[in-house]
Amino acid sequence: xxxxxxxxxxxxxxxxxxxxxxxxxxxxxxxxxxxxxxxxxxxxxxxxxxxxxxxxxxxxxxxxxxxxxxxxxxxxxxxxxxxxxxxxxxxxxxxxxxxxxxxxxxxxxxxxxxxxxxxxxxxxxxxxxxxxxxxxxxxxxxxxxxxxxxxxxxxxxxxxxxxxxxxxxxxxxxxxxxxxxxxxxxxxxxxxxxxxxxxxxxxxxxxxxxxxxxxxxxxxxxxxxxxxxxxxxxxxxxxxxxxxxxxxxxxxx
Numbered sequence: 001x002x003x004x005x006x007x008x009x010x011x012x013x014x015x016x017x018x019x020x021x022x023x024x025x026x027x028x029x030x031x032x033x034x035x036x037x038x039x040x041x042x043x044x045x046x047x048x049x050x051x052x053x054x055x056x057x058x059x060x061x062x063x064x065x066x067x068x069x070x071x072x073x074x075x076x077x078x079x080x081x082x083x084x085x086x087x088x089x090x091x092x093x094x095x096x097x098x099x100x101x102x103x104x105x106x107x108x109x110x111x112x113x114x115x116x117x118x119x120x121x122x123x124x125x126x127x128x129x130x131x132x133x134x135x136x137x138x139x140x141x142x143x144x145x146x147x148x149x150x151x152x153x154x155x156x157x158x159x160x161x162x163x164x165x166x167x168x169x170x171x172x173x174x175x176x177x178x179x180x181x182x183x184x185x186x187x188x189x190x191x192x193x194x195x196x197x198x199x200x201x202x203x204x205x206x207x208x209x210x211x212x213x214x215x216x217x218x219x220x221x222x223x224x225x226x227x228x229x230x231x232x233x234x235x236x237x238x239x240x241x242x243x244x245x246x247x248x249x250x251x252x253x
Contacts, residue, residue, distance in 0.1 A: 017143045019146060021204075022228075024124060033121060060083060074086055077207055084106055087105035087109075088105040118156065127245045128162065144170070179207040203220075
């Protein structure tokens with residue numbers, strides 16, 4: 001068990017659990033390309049009006065005019081499957097039959113995903129390689145809890161050269177109840193034979209913090225990523241950091 005220092009907090013831990021998007025992978029780097037690709041497909045391939053496409057963009061929590069993202073909106077917190085449902089719901093309300101709306105939404109996402117290479121959208125956040133290296137050297141186990149699917153998650157970890165650090169990965173497909181339910185953390189702790197009380201949860205959304213609290217982890221760490229703010233974590237994060245460099249292993253300078 002190693003001791004971690006995070007601002008004014010000092011905690012003994014055996015396990016560090018990370019979220020993926022926005023925590024170890026730069027969320028802001030990719031979101032605009034992805035969102036705009038979806039809008040492009042809607043308008044050019046599906047014949048959806050620009051006004052309706054912008055309504056769908058708004059439903060993701062993105063301001064079409066400014067590009068501002070709601071840190072507690074679907075783009076930040078929802079899975080791609082959830083976003084397909086959101087898109088289909090907007091289409092349904094506009095007059096499409098539900099079966100038609102759902103198929104269009106699925107096609108939009110599939111087509112948009114093929115417009116870019118994952119390598120062109122993926123960049124690790126500053127300091128993550130160093131932090132994971134230090135945690136690994138200290139003997140702390142490292143796990144990932146993400147609502148993304150396993151194959152995409154694995155590819156992202158390979159692109160960023162971070163795969164080697166993780167002892168266990170849990171995705172949204174591995175559990176019945178995803179964030180903020182604590183099932184993901186319970187799954188990880190059972191696999192690694194470490195109790196939640198000997199673990200810390202590090203993430204960039206309120207759902208990460210609630211999940212950690214519901215599981216009874218020793219510490220919840222909110223990470224600012226350029227989209228969220230300290231207020232987002234109010235009442236749920238034990239400590240909020242501006243960067244991962246603020247997470248220290250005891251004995252480091």
